[in-house]
Each structure stands twice: as C-alpha cells, then as structure tokens.
Amino acid sequence: MAIKQKKTLSKEMITQAVIDSFKKLNPVMMIKNPVMFIVEIGTFITFVLCVVPDAFGPSTVSRGYNVTVFLTLLFTVLFANFAEALAEGRGKAQANTLRKTKSDTIAKLLQKDGSIKEVSSTQLRKGDIVRVDAGKLIPSDGEIIEGLASVDESAITGESAPVIKEAGGDFSSVTGGTRVVSDYIIVKVTTDPGESFLDRMISLVEGATRQKTPNEIALTTLLTVLTLIFLFVIITIVPLANYLHIKLDTATLIALLVCLIPTTIGGLLSAIGITGMNRVTQFNVLAMSGKAVEAAGDIDTMILDKTGTITFGNRMAAEFIPVDGVSQKDITLAALQSSVKDETPEGRSVVELANKLGVTWPENEYADAEIIEFTAESRMSGLNVSNGTKIRKGAVDAIKAFVITANGSIPNDLEEKANQIAKAGGTPLAVSINNRIYGLIYLKDTVKPGLKERFAELRAMGIKTVMCTGDNPLTAATIAQEAGVDEFIAEAKPEDKIEAIKREQAQGKLVAMTGDGTNDAPALAQADVGLAMNSGTMAAKEAANMIDLDSDPTKLLSVIAIGKQLLITRGSLTTFSIANDIAKYFAIIPALFIVALPQLQALNIMRLTSPQSAILSALIFNAIIIPLLIPVAMKGAKYKAMDANRLLRRNLLVYGLGGMVAPFIGIKVIDMMIAGLM
C-alpha cells in the first residue's frame, strides 16, 4: 500500500528535516515568510553584536548575553524551519514510494495500419492507441476502447483485489502504472508524458506545486502587518527612551521585537498547510489543491447518492409479489425470465431467489434474445426475445408507461402493493411480459451501519445532507428516515443533481457531492467540493477537485472534518500566538526601563529575577513554544463535531485563555531555571 504510510515519522525523515532546516536559512527562501524573515535579520544583527559588541553604539551588556540572544533567535528560526521541513519530508516520502511504481515500460503502440510497434511509455502522446496484455503495466492514463480485463490497481489505491475494467460505461478509465491481470485491452492514451495521474499525484503529495491557499494568504497578510506594527513600536521607542536618558541595548530591542511578533503561528503556518494536505492523502484521498481542502471546511450541504454511499447498494430480491389474477409461480417465473441475462447484482439476486423457490429456467433458451440494458433514462431492463416477446422489469412507473403504450391495462392492486414495499423501505420492481404486468419484485436495501450517527454529527455541525436516488418518493422517504438524512431527491435524473446543487448555491451555500459516472461530471464540476471515485470515469475525475482512491463515497465526511480541522488549527495557533503577547510585555517592558525608572518594578508582576533573565526567559519561551506546538500543527487541533458557538467557546478557552496564561507560567519557570546560571 503506497499512500497509506501509517508510520509517519522515521529516523531518516527527522535527520533529513534537521538538515533541511539549515538549508532553509537561505534568505531567498526565508523572505517568503515575512515574520520569520524579520527574526532571521534579528539573528544576523545579534551575530554581529557577538563579534563586535559596540557595532551599534556602546554596549552595556555582556558578550555572554549577546551570544545567548543570538543562539535563542537562531533556534527560533531553525525550529520554524524544522516544522516546515518535517511536514514536507512526510510528503516527499509518500512521493518517493509512488515514484517507484512509475518506471519506464515498453508499450505496444498500435499503428494506423494495424501493426504493433514497441515504444517506450515516455514517447506516448495523447490520442495514441496501445494494446496492453495480461501481466503488463498500463503505460499511461487512458480510456479502454476495446476489451475487458481485470486490473490490479493496488499501486495507487492500496486495494489488492483486482477490478474489472471494460470499454464503454463508467468503468472504462485506466491509470498508468496499474497492471492488467487477465485478458487484454486496447487503450486510447489521454495524457501526455509528465501530466499523467501518477505524475500529478507525485507533485501534489510532494508539495512541489503547493500554492498558498486564499485563507493562508489572508492570514499571512495579517501576520505581516502585525509584524510591521511591532517593528514601528520598537524602533520608535528608542528616541522616547533617550529623552528619559534610558539607553536601550540593541540585542534587547531585537529580543522584544521577536517576542512580540507572531512567531508561533508565523513559524508553523506552512507546516499546518502542508500537513493538512497530507492528512487528506493519508485518507487515500487526493485533493487537487489546498483550496479544495479549505472549501471542504465550509461545506453547508452534502449531496450523496443513496446507492453505494448511504446503503450498500446491492439490493437483493427478497420476495416476489403477484398482482391480482397472477399466481405466485407465474410471477416468480416472469421475474426469473426477466433476469436470466441480467448480470447486475439485483438481477443475480432475482435468479438466486427464484432458484431457491424451486423455479428454474434454462439460460440458453434466450441465447438469441436482444438484451435491453438498464439506463437512467428508461429505468428498466429486459429482453426482446426473437419471437417478439418483450420481457421487462424496472421502476413501476416506467413499466406502467411501457405497458400502456403497448395497449395493456394496469392491475388495480399494483399501485397499493408497490407502495407497501416502498413504505417498508424496499424497492418495488414491476415485471411485465408484453403488455401484461405480472407483479412486483421486492428489492431490499440496507443502510450502512454507523451512518445515522455521522449524519446526526453533521447536523450538529450545521451541515445538511441531501440523498439522491432514482427510487420512487416513498422508497426514498423510508430510506431517508432510516439513514437520518435531512432531505432527499427521489426519481432523480443526473440533471436533477446539478439542479439541486445550483439551488443550494443560490441560497449562498457551499455544496459537496460524490460521483463516479460520466453523467456526474457536470454536477461534480458545479459542486464546490466534488469527490470523484477512482473507479469512476476519467470525465468524472477531471471534473472533481478530489479523488478518492478507495472509491468509498463516505470519505466525503472525513474530508470535511479534515478541512475544518485545518482551519481550526490555523485560527487556534494564531489566537494562541497573539494572546502570548500580554505576558511577554509584562516580562520585557519593566526589564527594559527598570534601571532608569525603578518605579516600573510594579509592572514586573511575575517577579522575574533580573532584567536580563526576564528578557531571556521571554525569548526562550518564545522559541521553545514552536517545537512544542509542532505536534498540534502536524496532527491538527482536536476537533469534535459540535455547533459553532460551543466549538468557539471551547477553542477560545484552550487557545485564547491558555495562550494568555501559559507564558506567565512558562516564563516564570524558565526564569527560575536560568537565574542560577547567570
């Protein structure tokens, strides 16, 4: 399993991160993070002071003090770099494993004249047609245009069981780097080299294409302006102090500045962003951008397919119900006849149930019959037998319409019996032969366990769930109630989904949805967060902004939680960082002026030992809080589903009040420890 790296931190990764944190000292890279760049400049100036203590006017402090300030500042920068390097390292490790699967393969290029030419996979261009035999790697992303094969996709999904891929329909897309296990397929290449799915995955997890998200940019702006304000505060205090004959030491001023600017969040901000993306990847979901993950936190409405998402989807035939005037045996036989050529799980369950009831039908009887496939438009399937007999099963109203056009009559008790099935949460399928309706197949569906609780959680978070189903309204209502969704759309066609999304968006809501079919693509593109299943078509994957490699639609819930957690972590650490300033002021301001204005001792409410120990304690606290908070930044702040105001109260208590109190304690403790050393 390539992506799911459970062991998150290895020794090598930490060593690499340590090396990288020094490499990141390069000012060209540092300037991207204005807050830490200011710290780096401060570090440089104090370094000069260590060498030439009188570089900026006569110095009143010892060289040891300058060196301590310099080292503490250096570590502040290094700690921030380390956090970022560690986050990046984790992504790189994931990318490296992926890269191993991406080896050059020999592709069998189908020439125009039908001959086969062997070329390297890197030479394939969009539109080329290749043949892939059993046991070979698929050379590039593409669509199957001919054939059916089982494909082992474990390299990207981690799922060891091979999946069936075939030309046409919703399972025609294949991914480069996966292996054909049986049969052969003809594939039309859909990407140029370097742009394949695997390439994009690698660059995404590696963070090479990482761009700051809109919210991150806005937050960086705020942090930069706070830094600027404090820069002005510190510079302008010098002439004022001079007027009172207080000589302020350069190293001390830099220490004060670094303590006041939001270094905690400034140092951890990019690590939060990178690990947020990584957490999504660890869930085996590929987010196409950090923006999509952020948007997931804002989701107000989720549109979920019933089948496969809310329920297991393999609806099984549970009963055959004849209408008036039809015997139990006739309906069973009719149902069986309608399903002998039906390879869907429903169809097979009909055959199984009929066989269990002792009714059989030789399959080869209908060998030359025309198979009518189920489509979302017709909502029925069946056979046109060569003798002209038309056998159908499908949605009750579709069969009714079909029978009426064939001049048949509708049995009186059909509606009532269908409703009974629907009310019980089942799906009624009507069975007809030519213009006569024989009865109903009772299909049962089950809601996945635990979903009801998760929907309740979502409701508490203010997220509305809408269930989309092709079922009739009664069936839909029963399942909706059983699953605890807020709304449902019954007898939904693909257009209904996009309508529902637009309707929600018009009310100012952000909508998330999952989908896999080509006809889901427009809706996936319309939704603010579209999660496509990896098993789905290329069109769906292109339209979505996230892809679930495990093809599990319920992942959407986890993605939303991750998005929220990412934003909460950012907000909480910002609040913490700003709240810290109060204590730091009370440590440093008296220390700064106390020699000339002894009355300011009253402000030294922490009773710190000496001016120098006070300044160093504040500075050291400021530095070590960064590595202490790395776990929070990497794992994300704790998030439990609850309404916004309770969540806010809780986080304010932890990070706001905690941010005010923690440095008072921390600085005092450090002061007690270093007082003995000085």
Next chain:
Amino acid sequence: MSIGIIQVAVTLLIALLLIKPVGSYLVNVFSYEKTRLDRVFGPVERLFYRIMGVHEEQSMDSKQYVTAVLFSNFVMMILIYAVLRLQKHLPFNPDGIDNMPSALAFNTAASFITNTNWQAYSGESGLSYLSQMLAITFPMFTSSATGFAVAIAFIRGISGNKNELGNFYVDLVRLITRVLLPLSFIAALFLVFQGVPQTLHGAVTATTLEGANQVITRGPVASLESIKHLGTNGGGYFGTNAAHPFENPTPLTNLLHILFMLLLPTSLIYAFGVMIKNKRQGWSVFAAMSVIFLIMLGTVLFQEYKGTPALHAMGIHGNMEGKEVRFGFFESALFTAVTTAATTGSVNNMHDSLTPLGGFVPLAEMMLNNVFGGKGVGLLNGLLYVILSVFICGLMVGRTPEFLGRKIEAKEMKLASIALLIHPILILVPTALAFLRPESMASILNPGSHGISEVLYAFTSGAANNGSAFAGLTANKNFYNISIGLVMLFGRYISIIAMLAIAGSLATKSRVAASVGTFRTDTPLFTVILLMMILIIGALTFFPALALGPIAEHLGM
C-alpha cells in the same frame, strides 16, 4: 460624592434613552425610499442639488464615493486656507485681526476639514468673525457630515448586494439639512438662553471692581458651540474651550454638551444594526464599546477624586487643578471621558492637569479610536476590529471567516491591514521624530515622563482626529503645525479610503448562508472577543510608549 455619581448616571441614562429614537431617525434620513421627511426637506434639498449639479438618483460605487469625498473635502480645505490667509482683507473683522501665517493656516485648515479641531491658534486673538464662521463653523458641519456619510456608505456596502454605496452629495446634504442644522439651531437658542453670547459686534471693554479696564472678547459663540458638540468637532471659540464661561456657562449647558457629543456616535451604532437587519449585531458592538468606555470613565473618576499623594500631603482631597469649580470632579471627569471617546476634543478642564492615570484615559481612548468614536469614523474603526476578530476567531469554528455572510479574504485583509497599520504609525513615528529634534523637544513644558505624554498626546489627538489638547506643549511651531497637519489628513483619509474599498469589495460578494456551523457575531461571546481584540491589538501597540509616559509617571508619584 453620591451626588456626583448620580449626575453621571443620569447623564448616561438620558444618553442611552436617546439612542433608539435618534438611531431610527438616522435610518430614515439615509433611506433612499420615500419617507415623510422628503416632504419637509425635499424642496430645499432639491434646490441645493440643482445648484451643485447633483443627480440625486445616481448611486456611486466605492471608487466614485471616495473620489467625491476627497474632491469635495479638498475644495473646502482650499477655501478654509484662503479665508485664513486673507482674513485681514475680508469683511466681519471688527477687531482688525491679521492674516494667519502659512504653516498655522495649513494646520488649521487640515484640522477643521478632518473634523479634528486641533487648535494651534487662539480663537480670541487669531481669527476674525468671518474666519470663525467660514473657516471654523462651516467645516464643523461639512466635516462631520462627511464622516457620517462615509459610515453610512460603508454600512450600505456590507448590507446591500451591489457595489452601490449611495450618493455622497445627497448623504452630505441630508445630514446637514435633516440632522445637524435643525438640532444645532435649537441647541444654539438654548445656549443663548443660558447666557452664551451670539453677536457680530466686536469686543467690549468693561471696568472691573478694582477700576481696571478689561477687554472681553465675544462673537457668534452659541452657533459654533452647538454644532461643535453635535458634530463631535470640539474646536472652541475661545482658547480655553468649554472651560470658558461664555462657551459653557452652567451645569445645564455642560449636560447639553455631553449629550450632544454622545448623541450621534451612539445612535449610529443602533442605526447600523437596523440597516444590516440585525439589531443584536448593533447592540453587541455597542456593548463592547460601552464596556471600554465605562472602564475608562471609572478610571478617570477614581483617579481625579483620589488626587495625588503630594496633594494629600497638603491636606487637599482630590485633584481640582485645571478644573472649573462649577463642574467639579465628576462633571469634569465625565466630560474628559466623553470628549475623547466620541473624539470631539473639546475640554471643560485642562487635561494636562489631570493625574497621570487620569490623563492616561483620554490618551488611551484616542489610541483605541473606536470607543463610540466620532462622526461615523469611530464606528468604522470599531467595525475594522470586528473584521479582525471575525478573521482570527472565525477560523476556530472550522470555516473560512465571514462577516454578515460575506467571506473575508486576502483583499479585505490587505485593506484592513492598511487601516490597522496607519493609526499607530501616525502616532508613534512623528512622536519619535519630535524626540529626535532638540528644537521640537524645546516645546515641551514639563520634563520627564510628563513631557513624553505631552508630545504623544498631541500626535494621538491628531491621528484620532480628536483635537483635544493636553496643553503644556507649545504646538504653534512649524514642525508641529506641519507634522500634526499631515497626521490629521492621513489619519482621516487613508482609513476612509481603505474602509470604503472594503465595503465595495464585500458588496459584490455573494452572501453565504448562516447555519449552526457559522460563527455568530451578535452574541455576548462575540462582544467579549471583540473587547479582547481591541484591548490586545489596539492597546498592546501603545503599551511601551504609555509605560514611559503616564504609567511611569503614575508609578513614580
């Protein structure tokens, strides 16, 4: 003491009761729907529009609105400057007062067009009657109306759904015709009844009891005095401002002054709530501002009532230095807290003579610049902190931040950052500059920490467009005239430009629906958050400078 407390409580209670009716009236004034007010004021206003060539139906987007504000203010500033520089040759100059020097005229013009009313001149000896009316009283109306218009435009932006902020000229005219003129006319009559002079005759010479001759200056005082407080202007007719017996002769005039200062700034917050269709939001902002106000008022009351150890040693209770006996501790302290909260800047006692922590109060209120705040801009500053609070705390509920259903994104944060940055820079940088120039330090009356307070106060007063003086500092020097003049101009217009740009940007955003997952900004919890945000970001910025000034002075007593 209890009488004093009752006085303060009654004054504040009346102010509180006036908020709702006046706020509702303001909503009507600025509503572009047809109201009954149109029938009364419509004909006069239409006459003005025709003269000015204004098409009143034309709505402006944020850029046009800003342009109109800047253009009209620039023209008026030139006019004020010209009148001051040429007053000797102009009519209504019975006392033969000379032209104003250029630096002082620039400072005065900047001061009155920005509604600061910082007075480096002395009204009795430096201004003709025409100057008092055209360069002082006239901009008292227009500058105040400009501020309110901007605030209303901002509210329209964040509550509407198009980048249509209204028509600046219509807002300006309506505020003057429907609010400022009628109210100040009535108030002026009341002031005349209480003994405030209103005349175009020159000074009189009186023979005192000792037989000496005394020249008593007078003039059109009542008309200036009424708009001075209603428009939170603050520039006095006389140098001693509202401590002068002709400006503020009785406790009743003092009450009127205080009520007038609070009237529009507080009502505007209520109007804000009504206009955004969420009164609770208005009250939650009001509550945060009120808490800061009450803390400040309590501090100055307590400090002045307690006095200083030095006074105690002489057996004197409380600090009456610089205060008028007819007002006493309580009315003086209340006036101080109100005039700097509402950024009026008039004084009925000398702030330089306050105890150190008493003097800290007006300084701190101006540094925050959003405790009600004057002429609409105070509300904008308050809303700036609301946006900041929403941005930082909004993230903590796991959604990208939004205010009133609009996402706060990079563009808004950039603009908010400009507005946030400009205030401390305008205070701290020129103060530091003054302490780098020996010739500017020579203007300081008292050495040591008190001297720092004097300079800091001058620039804070300018940046906050307050205009109150700490006294002590000899400010009529070219350096102070020009630097404070520039501080006043930048302090006012940069934040106006930034805030209107935010309104324009938010107006075009589609509205996000609120759910239980949305962070509510109209709750007591939000009031507390806003309060903390104002105190931490607003106050911590100035803590080092304050520590060297009033705090050091207080601790050294």
